[in-house]
Every structure is written in structure tokens, then in C-alpha cells.
Amino acid sequence: MERSFDLIVFGATGFTGHLVAEYVQATYGAAGELRWALAGRDAAKLARVRDAIGARATLPLLTADASDVEALAALAARTRVILTTVGPYQLHGETLVLACAQAATDYVDLCGEPAWMAKMIPRLQPMAAQSGARIVFSCGFDSIPFDLGVLFLQDEALHRFGRPLPRVRGRVRVLKGGPSGGTIASLLATIEQMRRDPSVARTMADPFALTPGFSGPAQPEGESASYDERAQSWTGPFVMAPINTKNVHRTNALLGHPWGRDFVYDERMLTGDGAKGEARARRLVRQARGQNLLLAMAPTRALLRRFALPKPGEGPNAQARENGRYELVFIGETTEGALLRAHVIGDRDPGYGSTSKMISESALSLVHDVDGAMTGGGVWTPGAAMGMTLVRRLQAGAGLQFTIED
Numbered sequence: 001m002e003r004s005f006d007l008i009v010f011g012a013t014g015f016t017g018h019l020v021a022e023y024v025q026a027t028y029g030a031a032g033e034l035r036w037a038l039a040g041r042d043a044a045k046l047a048r049v050r051d052a053i054g055a056r057a058t059l060p061l062l063t064a065d066a067s068d069v070e071a072l073a074a075l076a077a078r079t080r081v082i083l084t085t086v087g088p089y090q091l092h093g094e095t096l097v098l099a100c101a102q103a104a105t106d107y108v109d110l111c112g113e114p115a116w117m118a119k120m121i122p123r124l125q126p127m128a129a130q131s132g133a134r135i136v137f138s139c140g141f142d143s144i145p146f147d148l149g150v151l152f153l154q155d156e157a158l159h160r161f162g163r164p165l166p167r168v169r170g171r172v173r174v175l176k177g178g179p180s181g182g183t184i185a186s187l188l189a190t191i192e193q194m195r196r197d198p199s200v201a202r203t204m205a206d207p208f209a210l211t212p213g214f215s216g217p218a219q220p221e222g223e224s225a226s227y228d229e230r231a232q233s234w235t236g237p238f239v240m241a242p243i244n245t246k247n248v249h250r251t252n253a254l255l256g257h258p259w260g261r262d263f264v265y266d267e268r269m270l271t272g273d274g275a276k277g278e279a280r281a282r283r284l285v286r287q288a289r290g291q292n293l294l295l296a297m298a299p300t301r302a303l304l305r306r307f308a309l310p311k312p313g314e315g316p317n318a319q320a321r322e323n324g325r326y327e328l329v330f331i332g333e334t335t336e337g338a339l340l341r342a343h344v345i346g347d348r349d350p351g352y353g354s355t356s357k358m359i360s361e362s363a364l365s366l367v368h369d370v371d372g373a374m375t376g377g378g379v380w381t382p383g384a385a386m387g388m389t390l391v392r393r394l395q396a397g398a399g400l401q402f403t404i405e406d
Contacts, residue, residue, distance in 0.1 A: 005035045005079040006367045008062065010096065011086035012038040013045040015315045016110070016182060018052070019356035020085060025053040027397065028364065032056075039075060041065050066092040069099070076103040083363040084109050088186040090116035090193065097124065097135060104131040104377070106366045108359055112142035112243045113186050115193060115200040118209045124379050132377035134370075136385050139362040140355035142183075142240050143247040145328055145344045145400070146170055146267065147383040148391050150248050152402045153330045153342040154259055155388060164259040165332030165340065170248075170267040171231050172238055177324035177349030181310035188305060191295050204242055210250040219245065220266040223288065225281035228268070230331045230339060234277035235268035236284030247381050254384035270329075315352050324349020329405075340404070347399035357398040365390050 009024065011017035021038055028034045037060035038046050046061040062078075064071035066086050076082060076099040086092050089111040100107040101124045111117060117137055128135050138144070150168055157165045194200040203209045207219040222241050227234050244267055252259045271280035294300045305311075316324070328344040346354040365386045375385045382390055394400040 003078060003080050005037050005060070007034065007036040007081050007083060007363055008039050008075060008079040009036065010039045010064070010075070010082055010084040012049050013040040013042060014085055014182075016352060016356055017085040018049055019321075019352055020083065020360050021049055021055075022053045023356050023360050025055050027360070029055055029059070034364075034367075037062050037079070039064055067095060069095055072096045072099045073103065076100045076105040079105060081106040081108065081363045081366050083359060085182070085359070087111065087113075087182050088189040089113055090186075090189055094120070098127070101127040101131060101133045101135060104133050106134045106136070106363075108136045108139045108363045108366070110140040110142075110182065110355065110359055111137045111186075112140075112183065112240070113190055114209055114243050114246050115190060115203045118203050118212075121210065121379050122212060128377045128379055130377065132372055134366060134372075134375055134377060134385055135379045136362060136366070136382055137379070138243065138247050139359040139382055141326075141346075141350040141358070143244040144358045144362070144382050144390075144394075145326070145346060145350075146240075146244040147247050147251055147381055148394070149328055149330045149342060149344040149402070150259075150265065151251065151383040151387060152344070152391055153332050153340060153404075156342065156404050157332055157334075157340055160340065161334060161338070163334075164263075166260050166262060166335060167264045167333045168259075169228065169230060169331040169333075170241075170244070170265065171228070171233075171235065171329045171331065172267070172269045172326070173329055174325060174327035175269070175350065176326065177316070177320075177351055177353075181314040183351060184310055188295070188301065191301070195296075195298075207245050208249055210246045211253040214253050214261075216249065217262050217264060219264060222266055222268060223285065225271075225278065225285050226268075227278075228270075230333070231270055231329070233270040233273055234281040236271055236281035237288045238267045238269045239288070241267035248383075251381045251383035254381060316349060321349045321353035324353055326350045326354070343401070343403045343405060345401040345403075354399065358394065358400075361393050361398045362386065362390060365393050369393065 012021045039062040043063050064075050090113050208215045271277045326346045330342045332340045348354040369389045
């Protein structure tokens with residue numbers, strides 16, 4: 001059945017949704033070839049977004065609430081792909097993703113909430129497989145640069161060595177950009193869910209929580225300060241490792257374990273060599289422990305939410321987004337000890353400027369590049385669903401660089 005739209009951006013009146021709409025309009029919408037629409041709860045706010053991004057006055061505006069089953073079912077039935085920035089997804093995402101799975105509508109989001117994903121994967125997989133919907137979680141900074149960085153490195157290893165790398169270290173060299181309000185809201189929602197349900201903590205601690213039916217070898221811990229000989233740097237904990245590592249292992253599983261069933265992967269922040277690097281690494285450990293302690297207690301969590309933490313819909317101004325950047329290095333090692341390094345660089349702040357481009361290109365890759373014969377219905381990661389096709393698309397237009405260090 002022919003759909004009215006190629007793409008609907010749901011949540012377009014939010015901070016990230018507005019950036020997505022702005023990017024899609026500037027990059028694809030002005031030519032008029034993309035059939036797309038903005039969607040959200042408030043028609044007047046949607047009209048203001050349409051005017052602000054310079055879209056034509058006829059760009060359709062669709063109203064629906066994240067909890068309205070009938071409205072979201074109707075929305076899903078009208079488009080080939082829905083892109084949603086409405087989170088936390090564990091609070092606001094279930095109705096829409098179920099509607100997409102039932103309506104054979106492809107779906108992309110920014111979810112970095114492993115416990116919710118682990119709960120939804122077995123529910124969605126049979127529906128999506130039957131309908132043909134491609135459900136793709138985690139299409140922002142968590143976890144595209146990491147998921148695709150490992151995929152890119154492994155692709156080069158197959159060409160260079162004829163076999164995959166059984167051990168990869170993901171290292172964050174540069175991270176310039178503040179935390180997003182949406183990410184903080186998701187973290188707080190997860191912490192509160194952990195207090196209500198102890199099984200959520202077990203899910204968060206399990207590197208294979210998103211690979212139902214498979215549990216691989218023990219993985220490195222990521223909470224201490226340690227020296228990485230391969231990187232020649234001290235390292236400390238990286239706050240997004242718990243979601244990214246799970247998605248990387250899920251990509252390996254979805255692809256049939258091309259990197260091996262004994263694949264080992266971890267992520268850490270690089271803090272530099274010598275005494276100063278060690279001091280920075282140990283400071284990261286103290287900060288992480290202090291943050292976890294404060295967020296674990298309801299009174300301090302409430303105070304931080306009210307007075308200190310960014311709120312959903314809040315974010316940096318245009319100059320801060322443009323001045324932000326990130327650089328990641330992936331160090332792969334063969335069983336014989338040979339090393340191969342890949343670099344991923346993003347040209348905007350990770351949480352907003354780069355994320356809004358990555359999720360947009362993910363959606364458009366499903367529209368234009370990856371048909372049902374290439375990737376069938378199911379619950380996917382970006383790496384498993386779109387793979388090197390998405391790497392090329394991101395390099396061509398979204399300000400990401402993927403390179404191999406010779």
C-alpha cells in the first residue's frame with residue numbers, strides 16, 4: 001500500500017526534534033523530493049517550528065500524543081519511516097514503537113535505555129518480523145559512532161587479515177559537549193526503575209542483556225582507573241559504555257557472530273599519559289562514584305533534577321553545538337597480537353548537533369538505501385540494519401569521519 005509520507009519526524013517541537021527538522025529541511029526538504037511531515041502534540045508549536053526552519057507553508061503538520069493509541073496507529077500507517085525524539089522511551093515510547101511494528105512502518109529513535117530495550121525486543125521481534133517493520137533503536141551518539149566504529153574496524157580487519165579481531169578496545173579521546181536534557185531524563189528514569197525493580201540493575205550490569213539466548217565471555221570492568229598499554233594512556237570510566245557495549249554485542253549477534261562468539265569489547269575515556277593522566281583517570285572514578293551516590297538517593301536526586309541538571313528540551317546554543325566535537329579510537333587486536341586502529345570523528349557536539357544528523361541519516365538510509373531484501377523486519381541495531389551503507393552516508397553528509405590509522 002502506498003504511504004502518504006517517506007518520513008514523519010515525531011517530537012518536532014522538542015529541542016532535539018527541532019534540530020532534526022532543521023537538518024532535514026536544509027539538507028533534503030528544500031528540494032521538495034522528500035515527502036515528509038512534522039508531528040507532535042501541539043499544532044501551533046509545530047507551525048512555529050515549520051516557520052523557523054524555513055519550510056514551505058504546505059509542509060504537513062500532524063498532531064498526536066505519545067499516549068494516544070489510535071492517533072499513533074493512524075500516524076504509523078501514513079508513513080514509511082517514523083523518527084521519534086520523544087523520550088525517555090521507557091515512559092513515552094512504547095505505544096509508538098508497537099504501532100510501527102504492527103503497521104510495517106520502519107522506526108528509528110535515540111534510545112539509550114538498555115532495560116527498556118531488553119524488555120521490548122522479545123515483544124517487538126515477532127510482530128516486526130511478520131509485518132516487515134525495521135525497528136532500529138539507538139540512532140544517536142548512543143550508539144552509532146561506537147556501533148559503526150567497531151563495524152568499520154572489523155570490515156578493514158577482514159580485508160587486511162582475512163579474519164575478524166577477537167578483541168577491540170573503544171576509547172574516547174575527545175568529548176566536547178555537555179550532557180543532553182533527554183539523556184539525563186532517561187538516566188533518572190532508569191535509576192528510579194532500578195529502585196522499584198531489582199532486575200533492572202542486573203540488566204544494566206549484563207553486557208549481553210540485548211542478546212536474548214546468548215551470553216558470551218566475561219568482559220572487562222569499566223569502573224576503575226587503569227593504564228592502557230595499547231593506547232599509551234591512562235583511562236577512566238565512560239558514562240555511556242553500559243549502553244554502547246550492549247549494542248555492539250547485539251550487532252555481532254544479529255549478524256551471526258562474524259567477530260566470533262568469544263568477542264571481547266569495552267569502552268573507556270582516555271585521560272593521558274604520566275602522573276597527570278593518572279590523576280585525571282582517578283578523578284573520573286571519584287566523579288562517577290559521587291554522581292551515582294547522589295542519584296541513588298531520592299532527596300538529592302530531586303534537588304539535582306530541580307536545580308542542577310539540564311531538563312528535557314534544554315540544550316546548548318548554536319555556537320556551543322558548532323564548537324563541540326568528539327574523537328574516538330578503536331584498537332583491535334588479533335590473536336597473534338597485531339594491532340589495527342580506526343578513528344571516528346564527529347564535527348559537532350555529540351548530544352545534539354551530531355546526534356540530530358545521525359538519526360536523520362539513519363531514517364533516510366531506510367527510506368533510500370536499505371530495502372526489505374537487504375534487511376528484513378525485526379528489531380535491529382544501526383550496525384546490523386544499515387552497516388557500511390550508513391557509514392558511507394554519514395561520511396558523505398553528516399560530518400563524521402571514519403578512518404584507518406596506517
